[in-house]
Amino acid sequence: MKLVIDAGNTNIVFAVHDGTAWRGIWRIATDAQRTSDEYGVWLGFLLERNGIANGDLRMAIIGTVVPAALYHLRRLCRDWFGIEPLVASAALDWGFTIDVDNPNEVGADRLLNALAAHQTYGGPLIVVDFGTATTFDVVDQSGAYIGGAIAPGINLSVEALHQAAARLPRIGIGRPQRVIGTSTIPAMRSGIYWGYVGLVEGLITRIEAEYGRPMKTIATGGLAPLIAEGSSRIERTDPDLTLEGLRLLSLRNPAPPLRNREPDND
The missing domain is CATH 3.30.420.40 (ATPase, nucleotide binding domain)
Structure with a gap:
């Protein structure tokens, strides 16, 4: 199963896709100070209610317009699910041309x-x-x-x-x-x-x-x-x-290897 995280300015949306359909979609207010452990407790409860174990998640991808939230979302994926998340950026393979100045x-x-x-x-x-x-x-x-x-x-x-x-x-x-x-x-x-x-x-x-x-x-x-x-x-x-x-972007790009779990400056 795949964990998909869309972090916007107002809300962060967490979703799980099983390869065929969305198994759950959940929203929480965006707060750049919220820690990975707070996300983990909240999300773990929702996953359990929907019959999804932490170990069922094999890949994660994050898209965010809130750079300050990225560190804790990465830590969530690493520390709670043992996954290094793919982070959406222009450097990935999108399958199309990004025909703008920058x-x-x-x-x-x-x-x-x-x-x-x-x-x-x-x-x-x-x-x-x-x-x-x-x-x-x-x-x-x-x-x-x-x-x-x-x-x-x-x-x-x-x-x-x-x-x-x-x-x-x-x-x-x-x-x-x-x-x-x-x-x-x-x-x-x-x-x-x-x-x-x-x-x-x-x-x-x-x-x-x-x-x-x-x-x-x-x-x-x-x-x-x-x-x-x-x-x-x-x-x-x-x-x-x-x-x-x-979800489509994650199909075009390989999952990155899990990084050292010690604190970093992402």
């Missing part, structure tokens, strides 16, 4: 989404990931990653609006029935929701125009289904796209 600057999550989306849906395509940031990643017909766009995430924008304007409350995100709000909170909800739908549709339209042909659009991330409800430009949502990208 491939090392591209977040691992963006490359993983590109890998899984092209493998699953073909190309050319745009992957929209609604995370802490809202990212737009462009994959050509051959599967090459050719760049994209990054915008502030929806929750980030809601929090910034509340913090910067003393009289505007913190609001939840939902799809309002009306665009014209008749009081402050409905007006804010309309601006956030329909504003982001407009941002998504506008960028998709401009990316297609620059690319020169129609493209499929796949959305992922926690808010993808909600935004897709209001947009005709999102063809499909795929909540496990990044996890699938990690």
